[in-house]
Amino acid sequence: MTDPREAAARYRARQQSDGAEEDAESGTAPGIAAATDRAAFIETAIQVAIRRGDFDDLPGAGKPLEGLGTHHDPDWWIRRKIEQENLTGLGPLAILLRTEDRELDDQLDLLGREADVREVLVDFNGRVIEARRQLQGGPPVVTEPRDVDAEVAAWADRRAARFDARAAEAPEQPRRRRFGIRRRA
Known part of the structure; x- marks a missing residue:
């Protein structure tokens, strides 16, 4: 057999x-x-x-494709994949710089010293300029370098506004004594 x-x-x-x-x-x-x-x-x-009828009543049937903007973006597919998978550090340099530029203000707000803010901005500007010099193909680098002094001033304004908001939210409470022992006079 x-x-x-x-x-x-x-x-x-x-x-x-x-x-x-x-x-x-x-x-x-x-x-x-x-x-x-x-x-x-x-x-x-x-x-x-x-x-x-396997293709009848599919989700999204008759609806426009989501994520199609009003402008033509040849890199839509890679941008969508990076966003869906929440990938960092992958993709063309131009897209990475655009993403970093979009999130840079939030990252700067986490810093506490002006020197640190300046250091991050100088590093970012250096990478943008270097990416513009390289001709490696892929999408063009359209991210602009940032004006360090203007960004530091904006960072200081945002920081002062946060401190003012915190001070307005928390009413001043009377200080408590540490041990609660009263001394006789």
Whole structure:
């Protein structure tokens, strides 16, 4: 008694060798007939699925594709993938710099010293200028370097506004004594 898997493997080998002989006789390149058969099989499977109604009532049917803006962005697919997967540090340098530029104010607000803010801005500007100099292909670098003095002033204004908001929120409470012991006079 033969194993059914072995019989199936022999059958497939026979079919493939017959196809190769037919390709050699017809003068076509090997594999073209197999590729044509595969494409026909796929097309038939799609048509059968359509007739069965497998593609009816899919989510998003009849709705516009989300994320299509009013302007043409050739890198929409990579930007969407990076956002969906929440990937950092991957992708073309131009897109990474755009993302960093968008989030830079929030990152600066986490810093406590003006010297640290200046250091981060100088580093960011250096990377933007270096990216503009390199011709590695990919999307163009449209991110502008930031004016360090103006950004430091904006950072200081945001910081002062945060401190004022905190002071307005928390009413001043009377100080408590540390040990609660009263001294007699």
